[in-house]
Structures are given as C-alpha cells and as structure tokens.
Amino acid sequence: MHVEDRHGEHPPADSREGQVYRQLARVYDPELDRPLTELGFIAGVGIHGGTVTVEFRLPTFWCAANFAYMMAAGIREQVLALPWVERVEVRLRDHFFADEINRGINQGLSFRDAFPDLATGDLEELWEAFRVKAFLRRQERLIRWLLDQGWDESAILGLRMADLERLDGADPAATGEGGHGTGTGSGSAPPGADVARQYLEALRERGLLRSPDAPALVDPGGAPIRREDFPSYRRHAARTRLAMEFNTAFCRGLLETRYGDSPSGELGRPAPGE
Known part of the structure; x- marks a missing residue:
C-alpha cells in the first residue's frame, strides 16, 4: 500500500486522512509528553478502503524497544477507534527491533508476549512513571x-476546580476572579487556556x-x-519539566540530523551514515 508522506503538511480536516491524523495527535511519546505528530515521528499514512497503514520513525536506530512498543x-x-477503520497496519521504520515490534503490534500481542526474553514485567508500571512525570510537567x-x-x-494554592475550568474557557477577569489575571473581561479564551486545558486533561486521566x-x-x-511544601514541590516539578524539555529538544535534533526533510533508509535498517 502506498503511504503518503506529507513532511509536516496537514491533510484536509474532513478527509479520512485528516481523521487519522487527528487520532494520531492523541498518541504521545511517553517519555516526552508530546504528540507523535508534533515531534515529527509520523512518517506517513496510507488508506485503502477500511485498512490504514501508519509508518512512524524515531530519532535513533537504538531507541528503547519498550518505548517504541508503547x-x-x-x-x-x-x-x-475510527468507526470506518477495519484494520490497522503499523510500520516502525529504521529501528533495530522494527521487524519484531511490527509483527507483535500487528498481531495484537502484548510487549511481554512479543519480547519474552526482554520483558521483565508489565509495561503498566513504566506507563505510570511516565504519567506522573507528564502530570508534574503540565502542572x-x-x-x-x-x-x-x-x-x-496563596491565590495559586487557593485555585479550585471550577476556577481551573474557567481558565480553560474564559478570561479570568470575566469570571469575577479579579486581582489574579490581567484579562480585559471580554470573555475570550486567555493565553493560558492551553496550559489549563492540558492540566485538566492530566487530572482527568488520573481520575482527579x-x-x-x-x-x-x-x-x-x-x-x-x-x-509549607509548595516551594520544594514546585522545584521538583520544575526539574521534571526541564528534563523533559531538554530530552524533547535533543530528540528533535537527532531526528532532524537523521532524516533532514525526508525519511531515509530501508525498513528495519539504520539510515546511511548511522
């Protein structure tokens, strides 16, 4: 099946390809807390009837197999999850375990079943460690x-769930929470709506x-x-965020160095010069 590589271009939102990319934007690198679409990890999408093929790539040939499997x-x-999709074929490119990962994922196997000699436990414990880091970063x-x-x-610690939801959808000055923000009272979404929304998503994911x-x-x-715990808690959260942002910049640099404007290398093989 032909796989369309858009090199950062967005397909029409109402097309089937656009629907696929919207779903892919919900898939995050577990270590970086960034969508694969934003990181440039999606190499292309192919659609044939109800079958969708998604090719993805990672910054290095040696990225951890468990992360790639996630x-x-x-x-x-x-x-x-798309109602018209009957089958999905995932193709990891240019990775030392590409064949094993592709085979396991497309057969619906767990990581433990796909890698019995590597798996030391269930991936859920690792997922939880990443979820905590993502929560702290967003917070x-x-x-x-x-x-x-x-x-x-005092105002930050006094923030309530209702206040947070208002930050997500309206200017704080329009909600009667005067003195905290610098809004105009116009009712439009404030610049902080995105960070509020992402934190709300983290709370929702953890059932909080x-x-x-x-x-x-x-x-x-x-x-x-x-x-009394706020200063040390915030320092810990800041260190977590900075580490994740450093890793994100590092991975983006590696990906750009490896591929430039377009992917290269045969499936399951390192790119030239690697």
Whole structure:
C-alpha cells in the first residue's frame, strides 16, 4: 500500500486522512509528553478502503524497544477507534527491533508476549512513571503561567476546580476572579487556556477531577499541596519539566540530523551514515 508522506503538511480536516491524523495527535511519546505528530515521528499514512497503514520513525536506530512498543500500540489503538477503520497496519521504520515490534503490534500481542526474553514485567508500571512525570510537567507549566500573570502563592494554592475550568474557557477577569489575571473581561479564551486545558486533561486521566470547589493543585496521588511544601514541590516539578524539555529538544535534533526533510533508509535498517 502506498503511504503518503506529507513532511509536516496537514491533510484536509474532513478527509479520512485528516481523521487519522487527528487520532494520531492523541498518541504521545511517553517519555516526552508530546504528540507523535508534533515531534515529527509520523512518517506517513496510507488508506485503502477500511485498512490504514501508519509508518512512524524515531530519532535513533537504538531507541528503547519498550518505548517504541508503547507508541506503536497507541497508534494502533487510536486509529482503530475510527468507526470506518477495519484494520490497522503499523510500520516502525529504521529501528533495530522494527521487524519484531511490527509483527507483535500487528498481531495484537502484548510487549511481554512479543519480547519474552526482554520483558521483565508489565509495561503498566513504566506507563505510570511516565504519567506522573507528564502530570508534574503540565502542572508546573500552569503554575508558571499563573505566576507570570501576577498570581501569588496563596491565590495559586487557593485555585479550585471550577476556577481551573474557567481558565480553560474564559478570561479570568470575566469570571469575577479579579486581582489574579490581567484579562480585559471580554470573555475570550486567555493565553493560558492551553496550559489549563492540558492540566485538566492530566487530572482527568488520573481520575482527579472532583467537585467544583475541590482544590485544583494536588499531587499526582490527589492530595492537596500544603503551603509549607509548595516551594520544594514546585522545584521538583520544575526539574521534571526541564528534563523533559531538554530530552524533547535533543530528540528533535537527532531526528532532524537523521532524516533532514525526508525519511531515509530501508525498513528495519539504520539510515546511511548511522
């Protein structure tokens, strides 16, 4: 099947290809907390009737097999969620375990079944470690944005779930929360809507969206952050975010160095000069 490589171009949103790319935007690199589409990991999509083929690539030939398997499984799961898709073929390119990963994913095997000699346990424990890091990254981005808007520590710790949802959808100054933001009261989405929305998604994923008057700033286990713990907690979250952002920049640089504007190398083989 022909696989269309768009090199960063977006297909029409209402096309079947556009629907596939929307689903792929929901698949995140577990270590970086970024969509594969944003990172440039999706090499191309091919559609033939109800069969969809997705090719993806990674920054190096030696990227960890379990990480690659997580992403491949996410691709398959998200694309299969489209009602018209009957079959998904995932093709990892230019990776030292490409054949094994492709075979396992396309047969619907778990990582343990696909790699019995490598798997030391279930991937869920690893997933949870990554989810916690992603939660801290998104939370710290929200805290930094609030501080930039003039919120003080007391106001941030006093943030409630209802306030967070208003930040996601309307200017804080339009909600009666005067003194915290710098909005105009126009009711339009503020610049911080994206960070609020991403943090809300992290809360939802962990089952931490509670009553409207519940504290919005909680640790990954759901416990409210105490005032005396806030400085050290924030430093830890900031270190987590910085490490993830460094790794993201590093991976993007490796991917650009490896492929340039277009993928190269045969399936399952390193790119030339690697």
